[in-house]
Amino acid sequence: MQSLKKNIVGVFFIILSISVVLNVTIGAFNITFFEILETLKDPEENKIFYQVLIDIRVPRVFLGILVGVAFGISGAMMQTLFKNPLADPSIIGVSAGASAGVVIFMLLGSFLPSILYQGFFSYLSLPLSAFLGAVITIFAIYKLASIYNKVAVTVMLLAGIAINAMLGALVGLFTYVSTDEELKSFTFWTMGSLADSSAEVLLIMFPVIAATYIFAMRKKIELNLMLLGEDEAKNSGVDAEKLKKQIIFFVSLSIGTSVAFCGIIGFIGLVVPHIARLLAGSNHKLYLPLSAILGAFILLWADAFARTIISPAELPIGIITALLGAPFFLWLLIKNRQTTLN
Amino acid sequence: MYKITNLDFSIQKRKILDKINLEIKPDSFLSIVGPNGCGKSTLIKTINRNIDIQSGKITLNDIDIQEYSDKELALKRSVLNQSFFFPYSFKAIEIVEMGLYAYDLSTQRKKDILEYIIQKLDIEPLKQKDYQGLSGGEKQKIQFARVVVQLFASEKKQKYLFLDEPTLNLDIYYQYKILDLTKELQKELHIGVCAILHDVNQAYLYSDKVAMMRQGEIKYFGDTKETLSHDKIFDIFNVESEFVYSKKYDKEILITSPSS
Numbered sequence: 001m002q003s004l005k006k007n008i009v010g011v012f013f014i015i016l017s018i019s020v021v022l023n024v025t026i027g028a029f030n031i032t033f034f035e036i037l038e039t040l041k042d043p044e045e046n047k048i049f050y051q052v053l054i055d056i057r058v059p060r061v062f063l064g065i066l067v068g069v070a071f072g073i074s075g076a077m078m079q080t081l082f083k084n085p086l087a088d089p090s091i092i093g094v095s096a097g098a099s100a101g102v103v104i105f106m107l108l109g110s111f112l113p114s115i116l117y118q119g120f121f122s123y124l125s126l127p128l129s130a131f132l133g134a135v136i137t138i139f140a141i142y143k144l145a146s147i148y149n150k151v152a153v154t155v156m157l158l159a160g161i162a163i164n165a166m167l168g169a170l171v172g173l174f175t176y177v178s179t180d181e182e183l184k185s186f187t188f189w190t191m192g193s194l195a196d197s198s199a200e201v202l203l204i205m206f207p208v209i210a211a212t213y214i215f216a217m218r219k220k221i222e223l224n225l226m227l228l229g230e231d232e233a234k235n236s237g238v239d240a241e242k243l244k245k246q247i248i249f250f251v252s253l254s255i256g257t258s259v260a261f262c263g264i265i266g267f268i269g270l271v272v273p274h275i276a277r278l279l280a281g282s283n284h285k286l287y288l289p290l291s292a293i294l295g296a297f298i299l300l301w302a303d304a305f306a307r308t309i310i311s312p313a314e315l316p317i318g319i320i321t322a323l324l325g326a327p328f329f330l331w332l333l334i335k336n337r338q339t340t341l342n
Numbered sequence: 343m344y345k346i347t348n349l350d351f352s353i354q355k356r357k358i359l360d361k362i363n364l365e366i367k368p369d370s371f372l373s374i375v376g377p378n379g380c381g382k383s384t385l386i387k388t389i390n391r392n393i394d395i396q397s398g399k400i401t402l403n404d405i406d407i408q409e410y411s412d413k414e415l416a417l418k419r420s421v422l423n424q425s426f427f428f429p430y431s432f433k434a435i436e437i438v439e440m441g442l443y444a445y446d447l448s449t450q451r452k453k454d455i456l457e458y459i460i461q462k463l464d465i466e467p468l469k470q471k472d473y474q475g476l477s478g479g480e481k482q483k484i485q486f487a488r489v490v491v492q493l494f495a496s497e498k499k500q501k502y503l504f505l506d507e508p509t510l511n512l513d514i515y516y517q518y519k520i521l522d523l524t525k526e527l528q529k530e531l532h533i534g535v536c537a538i539l540h541d542v543n544q545a546y547l548y549s550d551k552v553a554m555m556r557q558g559e560i561k562y563f564g565d566t567k568e569t570l571s572h573d574k575i576f577d578i579f580n581v582e583s584e585f586v587y588s589k590k591y592d593k594e595i596l597i598t599s600p601s602s
Contacts, residue, residue, distance in 0.1 A: 225440055227430050231392040231423060236492060237416025237444030281472075282430035 008280050012293045019300050020065070024057045026304050028312045031057075059197035064303045065296040066205045067194065067262050070254040072295020073209075073216055075269020076276065076288055080223050081142070081247050082151050085277075085332060088270030089255050092156055093163030094137050095266070098252075098259035099189045100167045101133020102126050103174045123200045127208075131256035137163060138248045191316030192263035194303050201261045212254045213292060219243065220284035227282060265302075265318050267325020268295055274332065298324075343367050344389065344502065344534070349398035351384055351558075358384045360558035362398070368500040369532035371525065373545035373566075376555035377579060382538045383424065385555075386504050389536075390421050416444035419502035420492040422485060424510065434476065434484045435460075435469040441492040459491050462523060478511040486520055493533060503527065505537040509544070517541075521548050542583065546570050546596040554578050570596060 025031050031039075031049055039046040039053060071089065078087045078094070089095045105125065141163075145156040171189050187193075216223070222243055225233040234240045258265070272295045273287070280286035302320040309315055344366035351359035358381045366372055366389075374382050387393040389400055391407060400407045402418065410418075420441070435456065442452055460466055465483050468476065473484060486508060493501050503524065509517040525548055528535050539545045545552055545566070552569040554562040562574050567585075575583045575598070583598045 221440075221443060224432075224436075225443060228428060228437075228440065229423075229426050231387070231390075231421075232426075234392065234412050235390055235416065235421040235423075236440060237413040239412045277431065282432055283436060 005280055005286065009286055009289050009293065012290060012297065016065075016293050016297050016300075019297055020061055023061045023064070023300050023304050024053065026308055027052070027057060028307070056197075059199070059202060060194055060303070061300065062202055063194050063197040063205070063262070064300045066202070066209050067258045067265065068268065068296035068299030069213060069292045070205075070209045070258045070295070071265065071268035071299070072272040072276075072291040072293075073213055073288060074251040074254045075295075076273040076284075076291040077216055077223070077247050077251055078138075078269065079273050080226055080284070081244060081251075082145070082156060083227065083229075084151060084153055084156070085274055085336065086153065086157065086270070086329070088267060088329075089134075089251070090264055090266035090268075091270060091329065092141055092160035093167070094134050094141075094251070094255055095259050095264040096164045096167035097137025098130040098134040098256045099264055100163075100170050101129040101131070101136075101256070102260055103167075103170050103189070104133070105129035107174055107177070120200065123204055126260040127204060127257040130260035131252050134252035134256040134259070135248060138252060142244075142248070187316050188263045190264060191318035192265035192321075193314070193316055194262055194306075195314065196261060205257055205261065208253055208257045212250045213288075215246065215250050216284075216288050219246070220288060223284045223288075224282075263316075263318065265299070265321050267321050267329065268299060270332075271325050271328050272298060274328075343403065344536075345401045345404075346389065347399045347401075349385075349388065349395070349400065351381075351388060351393070351396050357558045359388065362558075362560060364553060364560060364563070366502060366534050366536050368502070368534040369528060370550045371528050371535045371537070371548055372551045372553065373549040374536065374538045374553045374555060375540070375542060375545050375578075380555040381558040382555055383506055386421070386506050386536070386538065387423070390419070390504060391415070392421075392423070413444050416492065417496065417498070417501075419504065420489045421504040422489040422506060422508055424506045428481075429474065432473045433469070434465075434471050434473050434480075437473050437484050438469075438487045438491060441488040441490070442495055444492065445495045447495060455491055455495055459487050459494065463487050463490075464519065479513060479516065482508075482511050483516060483520075490523070490527070493527065493531070499532045500534070501531065502534045502536065505535070507538050507540065509539070509541070517544070524548070542570055542575060542579075542598060543596040546585075546594075576601070 021033065024036065025033060031052065035046070035049060036053065039049040043050040075088055078089060079085055081087070082092075141156060141159045142151075144159050145152050168190070222233070222238045225236055225238050226240065226243065230240045233243075273291045276287050276290040276294055280290045298321075299317075302324070303317050305320050306315045306317040346362055346364040349359055349362040350357070362385060374385070376382055384393060388395060389407075402410070407415070438456060438459065439452065442455065447455070460469055463483060463486070465487060468480055468484065473481065476484065489503070493503055505524065508520050508524070512520065521544060524535055524537070527533050549566045551564065552562075552566050553560050554569060554574060556578055561578060562569050570583070572583050575581065580601055581598050582601050583596060585594050586597050587594050
C-alpha cells in the first residue's frame with residue numbers, strides 16, 4: 001500500500017500522457033496515432049491533418065491541461081485554506097466573482113478607449129479584471145466565514161449562493177444591454193468552453209499556472225501545518241497571515257485567468273482534490289501534484305466528450321463537469337453532514 | 343523570562359481575563375489550576391499570540407512579543423493546545439515531524455531527533471499508523487511528541503513549553519509518563535514550563551509554582567505547597583483536600599474529597 005501511494009503520482013502521470021495522445025486523435029474526425037506520426041514526418045503531404053493537429057488539436061489539449069491543473073491545484077489549496085472539502089472555487093463563488101469582474105469590466109469598457117478591451121490588450125485586461133473579482137470574493141468570503149480563526153461552513157456556502165446568484169443577474173443584464181458581437185455569450189460564462197486556444201491565451205496562462213504550481217509545491221510543508229490549524233501552524237513558526245494572503249493571491253490568479261479565457265467550469269476543484277486525498281492521503285507532497293495531474297486528466301476527457309458527443313457541434317464543457325460534479329457534491333454533503341457542517 | 347502585565351481580555355463586556363500579572367521563568371515548572379471557564383486557556387492563547395491582546399503587555403526577555411516573528415517565537419517556545427479536530431490522513435510520524443518546521447536540519451539529524459523522542463515516549467508502534475485511526479489518547483501522545491521535538495531540536499537553553507491539559511484523554515501510566523518527561527526536559531534543558539492541569543495532586547507533585555485562577559483573575563500564586571493549602575483549594579474549587587504522607591513511597595500526596 002505504501003509503495004502504491006509513493007508511485008501513484010507517477011502512475012497517473014503516465015495515464016495522463018496516454019490521455020494526451022488519445023485526445024489529439026479524437027475530434028470532429030478521428031486521426032489515428034499512426035497518421036499523427038506520418039503527418040509529423042511529412043507535413044507537406046498531409047497538409048489538412050497537419051493544420052488540424054497544430055492549429056486546433058494540440059493547442060486545445062494544452063489549454064485543457066493548463067485549465068485542469070489550475071482548477072485542481074486551486075481547489076486543493078482552497079480546501080486547505082478553508083479546512084473544508086466543500087470549498088470549491090465554483091461552489092463558494094470565486095469563479096463567479098472572477099467572471100463578474102470580467103463582465104463589469106466589459107460593461108464599463110464601452111466607456112473606455114476600445115484599445116483596452118479589444119485586440120491584444122484584452123488578453124491582459126480580461127484576466128486582470130477576473131483576478132480582481134476573484135481576490136475580492138475569496139477575501140470577503142474568508143472574512144465573513146471565519147470566526148475566531150475557525151471557518152463557519154454554513155456562512156461559506158451561503159455566501160457562495162449569494163455571489164453565484166448575483167453573477168447570474170449581472171451576466172443576464174450584460175447580455176441584454178450588450179450588442180457587441182465580439183463579447184462572449186451567457187453560456188460561455190456559466191458553462192465554460194475551451195474553444196479559444198489561441199497562442200496568446202496559452203502564452204498568458206502558462207506562466208500564471210506554472211507560478212501557482214511552483215508556489216504551492218514550495219509551500220507544501222507550510223500547507224500541511226495549516227491543516228493542523230492556524231494556531232498550531234503559527235506556533236510552529238509558519239507566518240500564517242502571510243501564507244493565507246499568498247494562497248488567496250495565487251488561487252485568484254489561476255482561477256481568474258482560467259475563467260477569463262474559458263468561463264466557469266464547475267466542480268473540478270471539488271472533485272479532483274477529494275479523489276487525490278483518497279488515493280494519496282492529505283500530505284501536500286503527494287496531494288498537490290496528484291491534484292494537478294487529475295485535474296488535467298478529468299478536464300481533458302470532459303472536453304473530449306464535449307466536442308465529440310454532438311459533433312460537429314460542441315457542448316459547453318461545464319455541462320459535463322456539472323453532471324459529474326454535482327452528484328459528487330451531494331454525496332460529500334451526505335457523507336460529511338455529521339462532521340463537516342457542524 | 344515571560345512577563346505579563348495588566349492583561350485584560352473580554353468578549354462582549356464579559357471579562358475573560360482580569361488584570362493578569364504573571365512571570366514565567368526558565369528552569370521552573372508553573373502550573374495553572376482553576377475551575378472550568380476561569381480563563382486558563384485564554385491566558386495561554388494570549389501569551390502565544392493565538393488571541394490578540396486587547397489591553398496589557400506581554401514581554402519575552404524584555405522584548406514585546408509582538409516584535410517577534412512567528413519563526414523566532416517557534417524557536418523559543420512550543421505550545422500544546424487542547425486537542426483539536428483533524429480529519430486528514432497522515433502517518434503519525436509525519437505529524438510529529440511537523441514540529442521541526444522552524445529548524446533547518448539535515449535529514450539524518452531529523453531522523454535522530456524523531457527516533458529519540460519516539461523511544462522516550464514509547465510510541466514506536468504508533469509511528470507508521472494513520473493518525474485518523476488513532477484513539478483520543480494516542481492522538482494526544484502524538485501531538486505531545488510533535489510539541490516536544492520543537493523544543494528539542496536545538497541545543498539552545500532557556501526555552502518555554504506551554505501545555506494546555508497535556509494529560510487529557512490519557513491513561514494514568516501515560517499521564518505520569520508525559521509529566522515525567524516534561525519535568526526531565528525542564529531540568530536538563532532548563533525549560534520554563536507553564537501547564538494547565540486539572541489534577542491538583544499532579545500540580546503538587548511536579549510544579550515549582552502554582553497559579554490558581556477564578557473568573558479571569560489569578561487569585562493565588564506562590565510556592566506549590568503553600569498555594570495548594572486546604573483553605574485555598576476549598577475557596578477555589580469548593581472541595582476538601584489534605585496532604586497525606588505515604589510511608590511506602592516516602593512522599594506526600596494531595597488527596598481531594600467532596601465537601602460535606
